[in-house]
Amino acid sequence: MQWGLGLHSVNPIDTHDLPVADCLPAILEGVSASKPVVLKAPPGAGKTTLVPLALMQSGAAIEGQILLIQPRRLAARAAAIRLSEIVGSPLGQTVGYHVRFDRRACADTQILVLTTGMLLRRLTDDPLLESVGCVILDEFHERSLELDLSLGMIERVRTTLRPELKLVVMSATLDAEPLVKFFAQSDLAAVAVESQGREYPVDVQYAPSLAQQPIDERVIDVLPRILRQTRGHVLVFLPGVGEIRRVHRAIERHAFASECLVCELYGEMSSSDQDAVVRVSNKRKVILSTNVAETSVTIPGVTAVIDSGMARVMTFRPQVGMPRLTLQPISQASAEQRAGRAGRTEPGICVRLWPQAAHRSRRENDCPEIEQADFSSAALLLAAWGERDTFAFPWLTPPSRQSVEQAARLLLRMDAINEGVYLTSIGKRMSKLPLHPRIARFMIAAEDSNVPMQDAAIAAALLSERSPLANRSATRDLIDQIDAMKRFIDGDKRGDLLVSAAKQVSRVAKQLLRTMRKKDTGKATPTALSKAFLAAYPDRVTKRREASSGKGVMVGGRGVEFQGQNGVSDLCVCMDVDDKGTDAIARIALPIEPSWLCEHLMKRADQHVYDPSREAVIARRREYYDDLLLNESPIQCEPSEAVAALLYEAIYPKRMELIGAANREAFEFFVRSNLLARWMPDLDLPRLDDEAADQVLRDFCQTRTSINQLRSAPWLAIFKSKFDYGQLQQFERFAPQRLTVPSGNSIRIEYSDSSPPSIAVRIQELFGWTRTPTIAGGKVAIQLHLLGPNHRPQQITDDLESFWKNTYVSVRKDLRRRYPKHHWPEDPLSAKATHNGLKPKGP
Structure with a gap:
């Protein structure tokens, strides 16, 4: 008995034994009408075999090559072999395939089986697929990110520049409705076809x-x-x-x-x-x-x-x-x-x-892989294809904004794209390598730094694959790990490497060497490796918090603990980071020098802060790599908008106290102007209210950096400049600064928003005054704080006549006994005022 069905050369094609044969008329009709076709058929129904062959034989208005897209290399080769045997021509003639590192096709190939990776690379090289008449996306139910990209790119080409391009999407299990709705956005609705297959229990x-x-x-x-x-x-x-x-x-x-x-x-x-x-x-x-x-x-x-x-x-x-x-x-x-x-x-x-x-x-x-995958490879490919707006791309399932923005930041940091999402020269080189952007950037930087390609390939494989170290907690130097892997590849299986993991690292390293198409010998230096990894991991630059500390801070602000790597320099790049707990654990970190950092990610910023202890704004110059603070040093603080804002914010809650402490006359002038405007509005004098004082303060802050400088500012001159000469004369007449009393002394009038204007004066200096003095054209009485010889108020009154008449007698009696040398006449209205309060000398 033979186990298996066997493969036979059949020409013409016998389609009767495969369930999907019943669906071929509907498929061909849809394709002929240039409508996208969605075919759902279980595995084994024959869709991969029959559909491309039926399209090739029927014509179906297809002008050009038929591309059959498979997610995996194994499936692509198997499909090509099966199709070529059915057609009866050598593999690589009528039917061919193209997978990574392997291509069998010629100019006469009518059906070319590609992996999704090869299709995407072809789309970047030939965006219009000019020699292609039909694309068949097989196994679409797997919903890999590459399949989603392929669908979107082909749909963009089909609906904008090549409406004659045919498209068939085939799936074993995927619900066809989302795809039908996706295609409904274009002019022609999709044709949905389903094969029931043939399965036994x-x-x-x-x-x-x-x-x-x-x-x-x-x-x-x-x-x-x-x-x-x-x-x-x-x-x-x-x-x-x-x-x-x-x-x-x-x-x-x-x-x-x-x-x-x-x-x-x-x-x-x-x-x-x-x-x-x-x-x-x-x-x-x-x-x-x-x-x-x-x-x-x-x-x-x-x-x-x-x-x-x-x-x-x-x-x-x-x-x-x-x-x-x-x-x-x-x-x-x-x-x-x-x-x-x-x-x-x-x-x-x-x-x-x-x-x-x-x-x-x-x-x-x-x-769908797009919901959880790293988007940087897709972002690089779309940039190479010329897509500037990721969210305008026709996605079946759109990526999250966060994943798109993270990918864009990484590509910018790696200098693969510019702000306009155009590929840089480095980005163009990266896009031609079928590698993850980090690995591509590392291999390019290693090549440019003359790192031996074998060492570079092993180093990249050590990061991209499971660690071969038997004891991962005993982290070893990367150079040591490379040397151990080279001995393993040369046949030395001794040491502390896990054989299965080491074999996988070896396989990936060999693939990378084939990709780079360059093999050289020698030994990588730590400096060259560090520079190459810095190019690939610009977002993993880490600065030690303190000298000899086992902890640092990474770009982005994440805390890092260097496991077993206390010898790491103050600045390093961390490649393998275990993000657990409060601080991430850096398992592989290499020292770097500040001079190696990419210039386009370096920035200098002068930071200004208000220092309460100095009552001044101070300035520091900070040097950043991306958002990582590298150095900080004090610099001379110069007036600026930013400094003014900080100074104003610091002084604002106590601005009136500042004016009062800085210049008493200025503060009194401010208060007097407010009161006079309230008492005598008909004078139409300028009003120095809070808003006006606030503006003066803002203006002063523009040219100063400290509160001490604000204190010495010409507040009074600025306030007076609001008045012309005539207005100042009226101001001094109706709200004088001082008042001359009968003793001849000129007493300062105290003005306040919360109490009447007042003077503090000894009783003896007012002898002879019969009435309370007034200001503001007689509208406002001055409150009298009548002082005894001890300069303490004995009476506060705004009715001097009543004081002489009703209170003076008792006050005189008490004070005359306590201060006999002072003048206490029985009739204060006829007595002569004295400036010192003592009894007048003479006969």
Whole structure:
């Protein structure tokens, strides 16, 4: 018996055995009318095979090449091989493919299978896809960010410049309604087509008792029973290559391994190894696969599935500022897809290695990657494509404003774009590398700094992948880690490296070397590496808080603790940061020099603050890298708008006290002018109210930096300048500053907003006055504070006549006894006033 359906050269195409064949007329009709077509068909229905071939054979008004887009390299190669064998032409002729590091196509290729990454790169090089007649986006239900970008870019081209460009979107599980609404924004409504597929029942079982065991033990516990109960291939879904290898080794230790052929299937395999997995075999296969076999690759003859329930998903890791594969439980929808692989040709079995209760708590569907992904790669690609406004781009699911703004800030800091969102020369070089922007910027900077490419590739891989250190808490110098990885690559497996993690770092480093197309030898210097990493991590520059301190502050204000790196210099760049607790933990940090910092991120700012102890505004010159304070030094404070605002704010609550303390005459003049304007409005004199004083204060602040300077300002002169000569004469006449009393002394009149004008005068100085003196043309009486010889008030009155008549007698009696040398006449109205209060001398 042969396990599998086999591949046969068929020309013309026999479409009757595949369920999607029934949908072809509707698809061709929609494409011929230049309407976007949305096809929903389950895995195995034949959409990847039949749709591009039917479009090629029918014509469907397609002028140009048909691009079939696959999210994964493995699926792209497999689809191209399958299509070329059906067509009956060598691979690379009628049907070809183009994936990263591998291209087989020619000028006559009619169907070209691309990964999403290659499509996006082609769109940046050829924005109009001028030689393309139709684009088919397959497996769109995966909703990767690259797929969303591809959809938006093609829709922009199709609706603006190339309405004849055909578009088909194919999905296994995605709800078609959002896509139909998306296309409804253009003139032609989309055609939605659904194929029911052909599936046999699958007995889904759970293994709750195995949930806590290591994954290889769980698979080994279930696999023998599955082999006994079924007769087809067994497909085992595992999270990644490491788990595949462990399970493979575990199977080989058991007797039942001789009954089957154990195969591995994952995206990084060579094309020949991948082809062997789907090739017809006379022996049962146990296929250990990542999630590439979930929908992207159909393996004939599978009747049983063992599902670990886990997958490695690309998620943004704040620790390293880049996406990284993380282990996550799959959704219920993905679990259903995996189970369905067992029911393509006959009834099957699926064993889920987790409890049924836990299954119900899993999320129903996978979220679009755009909702949680790092947006910097997309932002760089859109800038290279010429998109200036990310939010005007036709998104099926728009990115968050925060993710877009964070990406733009990072690209600006890396000098990849300018403020107008145009690529710089560095940005253009970065956009040509199929790498995350940080890695691209690092590799370019390393190349420019003559860092050996092998060392640079290993350094970048150490950051982008799981640490190979057996003891991560014992953080080692990056140079030491590079040297350890070079020994590992050369075959020395001794040391404290985790073999599986080190192998992954080695694989990524080799890919980076292939990308750069440059290999050199030598040893990287710490200085050159630090400069290169600074270019890639401009947002991770950190300044030590204090000398010999194990803590620092990073761009953005985040606190950082240097784990095991007390020797780090005062300024460093942190690449691997564990953002937990109050302060982030920096696991990898390299020293840098201030002179290395990018000039376009450096800024100098003079800061002014009011110092209450000095009663003055002081100035400091601050040097920043981005928002990180590097240096601060005192400078001479000069008057300015900013200084005036600070000084005014500091003095405003006590501005009247300032005027009074600075110049008593000025303050009295201010108060007198207010009172006179109130008492005699008919004079129409200028009024020095609070608003006027406030304006004078503001004007003085413009040319001063301290309160002491304000105190010495010419307040009185400014106040008087508001009056002309005649008005000043009236002012002094009706609100005099002093009053001459009978003794001949000139006594200062005290003016106040809250009490009557007053003078403090000894009783003896008023002898001979019969009535209370007045001002303001007789409208306002002066309040008299009558003092005794001890200069204390004996009486306060605004009725002098009443005082002489009713109170003086008793006051005289008391004071005459206490102060006999002073003059106390019985008749004060006829007595002569004395300026010192003593009895007059003479006969």
